[in-house]
Amino acid sequence: MEIRVKGQDVAFEPAKLLWLIQRDFLQGKSVQEMVNEALRRIPNNNGDRNIDQVNQIRDSLAIMGDNSTAFSLPQPHLQRTKLCDMKDNELDQLYVKRREQLKKLVATIIHPKVVQGKPLNGKDFVAFLEQILEALNKGEIPSTGSIVEVFNKVILDRCLKLYSQQMDILRLPIQENRLQEVHEESKADAKKLFDQQHFGRHHAERSVLKLDDEIQKVYRTFLLANEYHSSKLCEARYTECEDKMDHLQVMRLPSMAKFNAGFLQCDQTFERDCVGPSKETYKQKMMKMLGKSRSLFIKDYNQRLSNWLVTFSLIVAIVGRFIIKFILLEISGWLMFIFLETYTRMFWSSESLYYNPAWHIIVSTWETIVYSPILDLDRQDFLQFLVTISTDIWAIPIGILLLVLLVYWRCYGRRKHGSRSLLPLYNSRQKTGSNRPRTD
Incomplete structure (x- = not known):
């Protein structure tokens, strides 16, 4: 319950106990010492049940602690039966003086109380009294401690709500140390709120322990949620990298540079995105998978590249022989083919x-x-682009026109002007004796 005292929000404090003692003697212990002694526990070595009940009552009263104030009044008059009919001037003047001091003391102890900005009226007092009765009916023996626990329950729920709201701001998964830091900060704020508003400023040990226990339960829930989200995210990144490595293993045009680029991208993506308690576990799996993929790729890379070069050398030889009929190109192709297939098998492994x-x-x-940051011949979209260009509606007429021009040049152009090629080409036309100049 929030109470305003003199315009300020403070914790709801139990009413201070004012012990009014009337005695005739002035010697001996002071009334404050008498009250303090009356609140001390009685030793009960024999386990007497009656003494335990007395001690329980004394403990409940002692919860008030420094709120217990003792005050003494002397005998107002010797004729006690006529006190109600006497005026102040007829009473003992010491009594009148002490009575005025008592009024001032009560005025300093009691302050006007405001509940949520409104003065405490009769309806609010009834609700207040109902809570007290509920607390009294729960315990075997009514005690101040049970009343404190009932009033603190609302404050405890409010503190737990504040803690949960601050923890809900986090976007899981996050690093464990960061989660621990936010937990400590939120816990400190919740305890600060509890210290400001709890019932019985110095005597709410049970409520404090319960608050710690409830906060720990909520924190364990966040730990499990963080671990789940971390595992889910790291598993997704691991699967993506595994699929990427499998794709790089079957490249049509093997490229170590492209494999290394994909390898590095996978590693950087995993380090950036995978966070939380599951990162170390999946990091070990990731390193093992990447190392295995790299070893397998390197093992097949040289052999696949050698096969591609053998095929390429045959294509060069065929193109130089039958298409452009360039003897140097044909010889280069055959030399490369012989070197790769014969010489390496005879002299080198x-x-x-x-x-x-x-x-x-x-x-x-x-x-x-094959691969560069600008051009990647193994890319699917690049191959599709080549296919699209070759099947474009303008590619067919242009190809036919170029073919006609090539045939015309080879069949008629060389007959008129002769061969002017700077490089040796195959000549299908046989030189006959009729073309030779006659000699004498």
């Missing part, structure tokens, strides 16, 4: 070839042609 400097030059040239 396949493994020794891969460590040869000449092979490194070939690999570097291949990598430059």
Whole structure:
């Protein structure tokens, strides 16, 4: 319950106990010492039940602690039966003086109370009294402690709500140390709110322990949720990288540079996106999977590249022989084919070839042609682009026109002007004796 005292929000405090003691003697212990002694526990070594009940009552009263104030009044008059008919001037003047002091003391202890900005009226007091009765009916023996627990329950729920709201701001998954930091900050704010508003400022140990226990339960829930989201996210990134590595294993045009670029991209994406408690576990799986994929790719890379070069050498020889009829190109193709298929098998093993400097030059040239940041010949969209260009409606007429011009040039152009090629070409026309100049 929130109470305003003198215009300020403070914790709801139990009413201060004012012990009014009337005695005739002035010697001996002071009334405050008498009250403090009356609130002390009685030793009960024999386990007397009656003494336990007395101690329980004293403990409940002692919860008020420094709120217990003692005040003494002397005897107002010797004729006690006529006190109601006497005026102040007829009473003992010491009594009148002490009575005025008591009024001032009560005025300093009691302050006007405001509940949620409104003065406490009769209806509010009835609700207040109902809560007190509910607390009294729950315990075997009515105690101040049970009343404190009932009033603090509302404050405890409010503190738990504040803690949960601050924790809900987090976007899971996050690092465990960051989650711990936010937990400590939110817990401190919740306890600060509890200290400001709880019933019985210095005596709510049970409520404090219960608040800690409830906060710990909520925190364990966030730990499990963070672990679940972390595992789900890391599993997704791991699966994406695994699929990417499988795709790179079956490239039509093998490229170590492209594989390394994909390898690095997978590793960076995993490090950036995978967070939380599951990161270390999936990181080990990730490194194992990437290492295995890399070893398998390197094992097949040289062999696949060698097969591609053999095929390429045959294509070069065929093109130089039957299409453009360029003898140097044909010879280059056959020399490459013989070198790859014959010489390496006779003098080198396949493994020794891969460590040869000449092979490194070939690999570097291949990598430059096949893959670069600008052009990737193995890309699906690039291959589709080539197919689209070749099947375009304008490609067919242009191809036919170029073919006609080529045939015309080879059949008629060379007869009129002769061959002017700077490079040796095959000449299908046989030189006959009739074309030779006659000699004498």
